[in-house]
Amino acid sequence: MSWDISNIQEWSWKEHPIGAVIKAPGNSRLIKTGGWRSLRPIRDEEQCNDCLICFIFCPEMSILVADEKIEKIDLDFCKGCGICAEECPRDAIEIIDEIEAQTKEKSGT
Template identity: 55%
Template sequence: MKWDIRKIKEWKFYEHPQGITIPEAGNAHYYPTGSWRSQRPEINWDKCTHCLFCFIYCPDSSIIVKGEKVVGIDLAHCKGCGVCAEECPKQAIEMLKERV
């Protein structure tokens, strides 16, 4: 079966493929995936050199950058994967357990 994404609003339920359908690229912004997190990254600003490695590697685009400097973390979307802490060359990011 071939799907025509342009007609997604007219699809019957049985016409949807198994799994999920993402009709719009770049829609992660609308889903606050931060609620999945069990650990949160915390930046030590004394160690951070604003190299932006964390920004490049973050799979959720959750590192907030302004004027070519890291200014914070978007905790509404950060899933707490720890990639930023792993890749930071200055060990400036610590993963802390979320409180429940």
């Protein structure tokens, strides 16, 4: 099923289609919720001191840790909420536009 969302900016809550019902618990591992993301966190490895505060606050468990260090942000599940950037005491996470990030990735810049 698909919807025409070309004028979504003009929608009120009444225009939004009724959402799906999830009947099977524990299926969030299968559904890559990062596909909803419109903003992307970028961690500055130089600025980060691996305090792990972002790991504690991330509501999606998208900040992966190995050997008590940040390994990466799992973009398959990160929703781009920005909480990690808000809580980082060293301003080591920048939130950028997702489309812009993808464009940069494709162009290799």
